[in-house]
Amino acid sequence: DVKVTQSSRYLVKRTGEKVFLECVQDMDHENMFWYRQDPGLGLRLIYFSYDVKMKEKGDIPEGYSVSREKKERFSLILESASTNQTSMYLCASSLVGTGGEAFFGQGTRLTVV
Amino acid sequence: AQKITQTQPGMFVQEKEAVTLDCTYDTSDQSYGLFWYKQPSSGEMIFLIYQGSYDEQNATEGRYSLNFQKARKSANLVISASQLGDSAMYFCAMREARGAGGTSYGKLTFGQGTILTVHP
Numbered sequence: 137d138v139k140v141t142q143s144s145r146y147l148v149k150r151t152g153e154k155v156f157l158e159c160v161q162d163m164d165h166e167n168m169f170w171y172r173q174d175p176g177l178g179l180r181l182i183y184f185s186y187d188v189k190m191k192e193k194g195d196i197p198e199g200y201s202v203s204r205e206k207k208e209r210f211s212l213i214l215e216s217a218s219t220n221q222t223s224m225y226l227c228a229s230s231l232v233g234t235g236g237e238a239f240f241g242q243g244t245r246l247t248v249v
Numbered sequence: 250a251q252k253i254t255q256t257q258p259g260m261f262v263q264e265k266e267a268v269t270l271d272c273t274y275d276t277s278d279q280s281y282g283l284f285w286y287k288q289p290s291s292g293e294m295i296f297l298i299y300q301g302s303y304d305e306q307n308a309t310e311g312r313y314s315l316n317f318q319k320a321r322k323s324a325n326l327v328i329s330a331s332q333l334g335d336s337a338m339y340f341c342a343m344r345e346a347r348g349a350g351g352t353s354y355g356k357l358t359f360g361q362g363t364i365l366t367v368h369p
Contacts, residue, residue: 167355176258178340178361186354195358226294232355234282234344235301240294 139163142227142241149248155214157244159227165239166232168210170194170202173224173243185210186232217248252276253341253360261366262331269316270326270363272341278302282344283324285315288362289337297339300324331367338362 143158159168167186171179171194181194183202191202199221203211210229214221224245230238254273262268274283285297300308300315308315316325328335341360 167357169357171359176361178255179342179359181356181358184356192356194356224292228294228357230344230355230357234280234346234355235299236344236355237284237296237299238294238342238357239296243292 140227140229140239140241142225142244144244145242147244147246149214149217149246151218151248153214153217153248155217155246155248157212157214157225157227157246159210159212159229159241160208161210161229161239162208163229163239164207165229166207167230167238168204169228169230169238170200170210170212171226171228172196172221173226179226182212219248222246222248252358253343255341255360255363257363258361259364259366261368262328264333264367264369265330267327267329268331268365270328270339270341270365272324272326272360274322274324274341274343276322276343276345278345280346283315283317284342284344284357285313285324285326286340286342286359287335287337288340294340298326328365333367333369336365336367338364 140161169184170182185191185204201213227241228238230236281302283300287295314327
């Protein structure tokens with residue numbers, strides 16, 4: 137059974153904290169993605185990675201960074217959390233190319249207070 | 250500019266009837282893939298159907314079909330014989346071979362989503 141696992145389902149952090157969201161996949165996928173989901177805005181791509189140590193900015197990278205040191209793990213980092221980063225964060229992985237479906241984690245509901 | 254546009258924030262359909270969810274996209278790539286995902290209230294993302302840009306036939310998966318009109322850049326999802334369990338958020342998505350910098354491969358972007366409610 138294919139799996140994408142996000143380290144936390146719910147997270148509460150204080151403004152200014154450095155926050156790490158971890159994502160691990162067991163399918164040997166080249167591509168990994170981080171999205172945030174907000175009502176009325178759909179899923180917006182923050183960053184994606186198409187290989188180890190390779191990354192590309194998505195549509196809303198400001199305030200975020202990523203790390204991919206191993207193929208199976210893709211981390212999203214909020215350098216200094218702010219209340220406007222309160223959101224649902226979804227991680228996904230897929231094979232490289234235009235045809236493969238993406239598999240999603242269960243999501244992390246992050247609240248910044 | 251929005252790559253994927255879903256213009257229907259919400260749709261209602263009677264049980265057992267068919268419904269069409271709209272999706273238009275924008276890309277300059279010749280090779281791309283179009284996807285539909287379902288997100289029920291539980292939050293999981295469920296893959297429904299895929300259409301490749303070079304596929305001549307419209308994709309079908311059970312009660313789901315994708316009405317692909319390449320010249321109009323539209324990829325509408327048709328759900329036939331709606332069921333109560335079809336009530337969910339539906340997302341259209343596109344995978345492009347290359348991103349803006351020309352170095353990416355398989356970038357996946359989503360639309361805003363359409364909430365479908367099926368009435369008994």
